[in-house]
Amino acid sequence: MKSLIILLMASIIFFTTNSFAGTDKYEEGEKLYKANCIACHGSTGGMDLKKRIAPPIAAVRMHYIDTYPDKNSFVQAVSGWIEKQDESKSMMRGAIQKFNIMPPISVPKEDVLKIAAYIYDGKLDSPEGFEKHVKEEHEKKGKKPVSIASNKVNKSNTKGIALRINVSDELKAQVSPTDLVFIYAKAINGPPMPLAVVKKQVKDLPIEIILNDEMAMMPSLKLSSFPKVKVGARISKSGRPIAQNGDLFVEKVSVKGGEIISLEIDSIVVK
């Protein structure tokens, strides 16, 4: 009996640890970042230039993501930098002037890739006042068509994307007026997190809205930084931000800005 219980316990432990395997890579990247980078790129020193030795890591991400919006090219660019600090490839010339160029860091290649992936989609620490600083910088430079991160701005999306959303006649019977509707824009090859999102209710439909940079969930991930995006709408029965079986949706690739895109919710999520 005793051995049976031990066996049971062992298999429970085995299965629970196994089910976390998917998050290991992310955690490893975070651990490696903390071991190799946080000393200079962390929040110590706050936003006070005199107390900092390097830009906050969130600023690094912001500068790279504008030019390298998809994960692959981002990871390559950041790892390339860690392997060799080549000033001609810098995305942060201002930082080189302020702090001097980053000293060489010796990290094995596979770890570098994990760190870069973590910087791309991890939840990064940023010093207090960082977001405010970014906002002020944007406003200061707002008159010029240049974002703080780079001079590459996709003009078609800077004014936002206008959408008209309705539910198809066939699916109308399946929704109730208080069901939530998520209307969003996402990068095509980028992070799964929406670049802009608005929450409405079925009773608000049909609706015309403009998705723009102000609806960004993160300042470093803006609609205007992506040349092509997907736009869509999903009616959620559960109210959860992640699509569930039975949710109703529509999704289209949008290339052009400046015109109203009509979308009719006509499909059902089957997972």
Ligand code: HEC
């Ligand atoms: C000893 C301090 C120090 C450490 C440790 C450090 N960095 Fe840096 N890093 C800097 C400084 C200073 C800058 C700003 C100047 C520059 O851009 O070279 C910088 C800039 C960067 C940039 C932007 C480079 C550019 O100009 O485009 C990236 C990317 C970066 N660091 C990634 C990392 C990563 C990832 C790690 C950990 C593996 C790391 N750094 C560790 C000091 C450091």
